[in-house]
Amino acid sequence: MYDAVVVGGGIVGSSVAYHLARAGVDAVLVDREDEGRATDAGAGILSPATSSRTGSDPWFEFAVEAVGYYPDLVTALRDEQDGEVGYDRSGLLSVALGDEEVEAFDRAADRIEQRQRTLGEPDPDSYAEVTAAQARERFPALADVERAAYYDDAARVDGKLLTAALRRAGNHHGLEIRTADAEELLVKDGAIAGVRTDAGTVEAASAVVAGGAWSPAFGDQLGVEVPVEPQRGQIAHLDLAGGGANRTGADGSGSDTGDWPIVSPFRGHYLVPWPGGRVAAGATRETGSGFAPRTTADGVREVLDEALRVAPGLADAALDEVRVGLRPVSADRLPILGGVPGVDGAFVATGHGATGLQLGPYSGKLVAEMVRGREPETDVSEFGIERFE
Numbered sequence: 001m002y003d004a005v006v007v008g009g010g011i012v013g014s015s016v017a018y019h020l021a022r023a024g025v026d027a028v029l030v031d032r033e034d035e036g037r038a039t040d041a042g043a044g045i046l047s048p049a050t051s052s053r054t055g056s057d058p059w060f061e062f063a064v065e066a067v068g069y070y071p072d073l074v075t076a077l078r079d080e081q082d083g084e085v086g087y088d089r090s091g092l093l094s095v096a097l098g099d100e101e102v103e104a105f106d107r108a109a110d111r112i113e114q115r116q117r118t119l120g121e122p123d124p125d126s127y128a129e130v131t132a133a134q135a136r137e138r139f140p141a142l143a144d145v146e147r148a149a150y151y152d153d154a155a156r157v158d159g160k161l162l163t164a165a166l167r168r169a170g171n172h173h174g175l176e177i178r179t180a181d182a183e184e185l186l187v188k189d190g191a192i193a194g195v196r197t198d199a200g201t202v203e204a205a206s207a208v209v210a211g212g213a214w215s216p217a218f219g220d221q222l223g224v225e226v227p228v229e230p231q232r233g234q235i236a237h238l239d240l241a242g243g244g245a246n247r248t249g250a251d252g253s254g255s256d257t258g259d260w261p262i263v264s265p266f267r268g269h270y271l272v273p274w275p276g277g278r279v280a281a282g283a284t285r286e287t288g289s290g291f292a293p294r295t296t297a298d299g300v301r302e303v304l305d306e307a308l309r310v311a312p313g314l315a316d317a318a319l320d321e322v323r324v325g326l327r328p329v330s331a332d333r334l335p336i337l338g339g340v341p342g343v344d345g346a347f348v349a350t351g352h353g354a355t356g357l358q359l360g361p362y363s364g365k366l367v368a369e370m371v372r373g374r375e376p377e378t379d380v381s382e383f384g385i386e387r388f389e
């Protein structure tokens with residue numbers, strides 16, 4: 001009999017499981033490794049201050065705390081396991097190309113200023129307007145933009161690497177990991193008794209549903225609605241290493257793509273550079289896509305058109321791969337975290353939508369605290385599943 005079983009091993013479930021194991025809880029992680037796992041496709045931008053979602057106070061305040069937790073987590077993971085963690089500090093360029101984007105650029109700058117006044121975030125020294133030439137010095141493939149601002153307090157995370165590190169570190173603390181399909185939660189006398197999987201029953205005193213877009217499957221058994229839907233995202237990975245826009249810098253500075261900033265224009269798309277000549281160009285946001293994690297001609301065209309509009313210097317890059325993930329989007333686009341009323345030992349950690357790489361590791365920490373019967377260090381009662389009743 002385990003203390004806890006976590007269903008779903010994306011970044012959220014892996015974080016819950018890791019934090020449980022780190023606290024000495026006897027836990028098991030059950031993951032089906034679905035194709036379309038959002039974590040494997042995520043772009044990895046960690047920058048609440050410049051996010052288009054800064055309009056939502058609950059989201060913004062939680063995101064600032066969640067991203068603030070990353071450095072501590074990364075330090076712990078570097079101690080607790082040997083592999084790469086996939087996290088790095090990075091700059092971020094907000095750029096505007098046409099009139100409509102200039103308006104959005106000004107609105108975003110106003111929002112940032114307002115946040116600085118009311119919440120003290122972001123640090124005023126971290127955000128400044130730069131010229132088009134200065135922007136291109138930092139991102140050599142960039143178009144001749146009309147306006148640009150540089151924010152030097154962003155970070156990027158490779159969701160796959162971080163999740164693998166959480167699992168290895170969890171394992172080091174005694175976490176057991178099983179690849180299996182959790183078919184049914186076992187509920188006895190109003191309390192969790194375990195999970196039935198296609199590879200046998202796992203008895204446990206508590207269960208955490210962290211199944212990303214697949215989480216609603218457990219709603220009926222728990223007597224609640226889990227209003228989460230898949231939103232498909234296609235993201236193209238370009239490889240500049242073999243040629244194309246020179247990855248050693250237009251100015252011959254020799255900077256690698258690993259030093260280039262994230263580029264964030266104002267049509268919901270972005271470019272995320274990684275070391276070794278890789279630039280990820282994302283992403284589509286397809287509601288109504290259902291559970292069909294596949295590329296489409298239209299989706300690939302959309303992300304490539306937008307990438308080349310903003311950074312024509314990428315035109316000759318090789319198209320390395322197109323990743324597809326299903327974002328778990330909740331009805332109000334906020335995460336769903338905490339206990340399920342009426343079923344002792346049942347918890348949910350899902351609904352992180354387009355920002356689960358930013359929020360997920362911290363959500364996992366807080367839900368692990370709740371599973372252990374503690375008050376979470378940040379009050380997340382407004383993210384409870386009761387709000388949908």
Ligand SMILES: Cc1cc2nc3c(=O)[nH]c(=O)nc-3n(C[C@H](O)[C@H](O)[C@H](O)COP(=O)(O)OP(=O)(O)OC[C@H]3O[C@@H](n4cnc5c(N)ncnc54)[C@H](O)[C@@H]3O)c2cc1C
Pocket residue numbers: 007008009010011012013030031032033034035036037038039040041042043044045046159180181182183210211212213214215232233234235282283284324325326327328349350351352353354355356357358359360
């Ligand atoms: C293209 C794209 C770009 C993105 N960019 C960013 C970004 O820049 N910044 C950001 O913060 N976020 C980003 N996101 C969002 C982020 O990736 C997601 O919010 C996050 O990964 C969700 O994690 P999760 O663990 O909830 O779900 P997932 O990663 O989808 O994992 C769910 C897991 O649960 C398993 N599972 C489900 N049901 C069962 C079951 N019954 N039994 C066993 N296992 C089960 C699945 O197999 C899967 O492994 C992006 C997403 C996409 C698709």
